[in-house]
Amino acid sequence: MTTTLTAPVATRRRVLPRGFAHGGLLLVLVAIVVFAGLRTDSFLSTNNLLNVLRQVSVVAVIAAGLTLLMTAGGMDFSMGGNVAVTTAVAAQMFAHGQSIWLTIVAAILLATVIGLVNGVVVTFTGVAPFVATLATATLLDGVALLVINGLSVSIDDQLSPLGIGKTFGLPHLLIVAIVVLAVIAFVMRYTTFGRDAFAIGGNEDVARLSGINVSRDKLLLYGLAGALSGLAGIMLLARLGASSPGTGGLQLQLTAVAAVVIGGTSLAGGKGTVLGTVLGVLLLGVVANVLNLLQINSYYQQISVGAVLLIAAIANLLQRRRH
Template sequence: MTTTVVGPAPVTAVTKRRRTIAHAGLLAVLVLIVVFASVRTDAFLSTNNLLNVLRQVSVVAVIAAGLTLLMTAGGMDFSLGGNVAVTTAVAAQMFAHGQSTWLTLLASIALATTIGLVNGVVVTFTKVAPFVATLATATLLDGVALLIINGLSVSIDDQLAGLGNGKTLGLPNLVFVAALVLLVIALIMRYTTFGRDAFAIGGNEDVARLSGINVARDKLILYGFAGALAGLAGIMLLSRLGASSPGTGGLQLQLTAVAAVVIGGTSLAGGKGTVFGTVLGVLLLGLVANVLNLLQISSYYQTISVGAVLLIAAIANTLQRRRA
């Protein structure tokens, strides 16, 4: 008996139109926020403020880029924020003990990649739900980060000042790093076999396996890659702050990245996602946080806003999937 295997569904004109409408809605919201902020405070459109926003969202953008590819394949990693915390802690201690910059960078990102791979092994071979497995890892990593720095702030002086505070062509260097990462992820998702396989796995893992895709291998690569980008984001955050402190990275950073990806239209069930949507989601959350700061609104409302936006986006995501 012959078995007919169905591959990933093609991108139809209707699908493209839905994505265009969703992105147009996000762009409209961004425009409204910019107009509102410009009217309420003169500081919003100042060069220093806009550059500061770009510098801040660059870290989230790198985490969100890896998460977009992972979630498109039906995966999830809630430990990326904890991975950032551990990476910054390890790198800060290595700098404090006189290690070279390149050794510190390579060791930190290698550690972050290993953490991602461990998550991939647990999720792939034990069949534990990604949410449960990576949330447990996130809690563990937050504690490990505190142990590494002994609950104190560890300064790196000006070791990475060129990356964290330097500019090229008038733009922060962190922006160029984030843009390069986003471009690479976009190219992978659109033009490579690996990217198409990620969509297929997220659409239907069993069908993808029957069609000859090495699902286990690809999932390990996806989790490892997401971990590596979390490590890079940790280095970027450390270069901007100049120190690793309790609370650096962690769950709040993770939730912001997840919210940005979901707002951008990446499906929580897998099989759908775009880097452009993720960029819009990152900018939206960054601008909202900036406006709240400029208007001197309590930081508690920033946390509330991220949670509210994530909840609304998740509901919209689910309703859209049902209609599809």
């Protein structure tokens, strides 16, 4: 009889945290929105909200790929650098008269190759993902500067339909981000590849012994991260209308990492949700926007991202110890 009574209680303890896993994050986001709405009239204006959604769309695409990769125990700190190279190469192709579709396909293919190179290094050399991709990030930032020769390269209105266009009132950039997030969420929840990613992140050796082709899956994950970096680069170029020194890079990468970690994806792998990542992206985007509207020094934006990332990392570690 004792066993019968204990089982439902244990079940409830397991189910409740899942149902309210992102409740605290959602409450924080709502609190900041309410605060911003009371402090400044312009925050809730249509133009400002659309601007926020356009800005976070680029981060969301990077964060989507990073969520799946980190769930599998991987890490790619070079996605921001990949974005920088993609925007630089695409801008130069436009400047030399190449067609829109050729430029987009070439840029995304280049970004995919960069991702695969990361995957090869991490998978077959044993170098820690953090070290390998941080080195790649530094290299890519330099390559991006070489491609544009340290100057701003304008693309005029080549990608304006994507950058400023809307359908049914929704920015095209946001629609692209929603599609990417939905696909990644579907893959993680309903496909064998997604389940394998969780297994690899949980214990790579056990996953290999259970028949999962770990090397192949890791290459695919890094390749996908590269491809999404390329897509994010095209989106960023469309929004800005030019590739300039500092476009993309480590700051963009850290924002994406912070969003993913805030959303509850484990730094050690084996756990992650797209919903949490979406809330993390929105939280950081809203905070940055509020700081701008309140005319707070832009340096505090970097401080806020770093502080939030540190707090989220500590919370992530404490949660792992609890379980």
